[in-house]
Amino acid sequence: MNLSPHFTLAEMTASQTAARRDIPNDPPPAVIANLRTLCIEVLEPVRTHFDRPVVVSSGYRSPILNRAIGGSGSSQHCLGEAADFTVPGVGVLDLAQWMQRNLNYDQLIYEYGRWVHVSYRHGRLRNMELTAKYGVRGYLTGLRA
Ligand SMILES: [Zn+2]
Numbered sequence: 001m002n003l004s005p006h007f008t009l010a011e012m013t014a015s016q017t018a019a020r021r022d023i024p025n026d027p028p029p030a031v032i033a034n035l036r037t038l039c040i041e042v043l044e045p046v047r048t049h050f051d052r053p054v055v056v057s058s059g060y061r062s063p064i065l066n067r068a069i070g071g072s073g074s075s076q077h078c079l080g081e082a083a084d085f086t087v088p089g090v091g092v093l094d095l096a097q098w099m100q101r102n103l104n105y106d107q108l109i110y111e112y113g114r115w116v117h118v119s120y121r122h123g124r125l126r127n128m129e130l131t132a133k134y135g136v137r138g139y140l141t142g143l144r145a
Helices: 009-013 016-021 029-050 063-068 092-102
Strands: 002-004 055-058 082-086 107-111 115-119 128-132
Touching: 002 009, 002 029, 009 029, 016 063, 029 082, 029 092, 029 115, 092 107, 092 115
Parallel strands: 107 128
Antiparallel strands: 055 082, 082 115, 107 115
């Protein structure tokens, strides 16, 4: 099922952990609608601007899957409102900074220098930027190299 021109439900729900442990990861319709909004409002503009494939490493996580990987109990991944991704060939910080200048979102997190986490929720677009670093508890405010 296509969610938007460049993104499918399959890639937004794929999980190596789910596959390995045979954990179901099929979102209900309301979550699919949220995933579609995330693709249209955030991922498609990134895809268009950089004109390169966007590689989603984690989109939707069922509650069971989220527990299995040790995710936050309030993770927006469980609502279909968040994705972790990279754009191969584009630096992760460059990617995050472009998003900061050009897009609206709820949270944009530069995670461990390795990928971007972004969330989108209608009615709650805080445009909040955070950085996660190894060895640092919690998040730093802003996008930090
Ligand atoms: Zn994430």
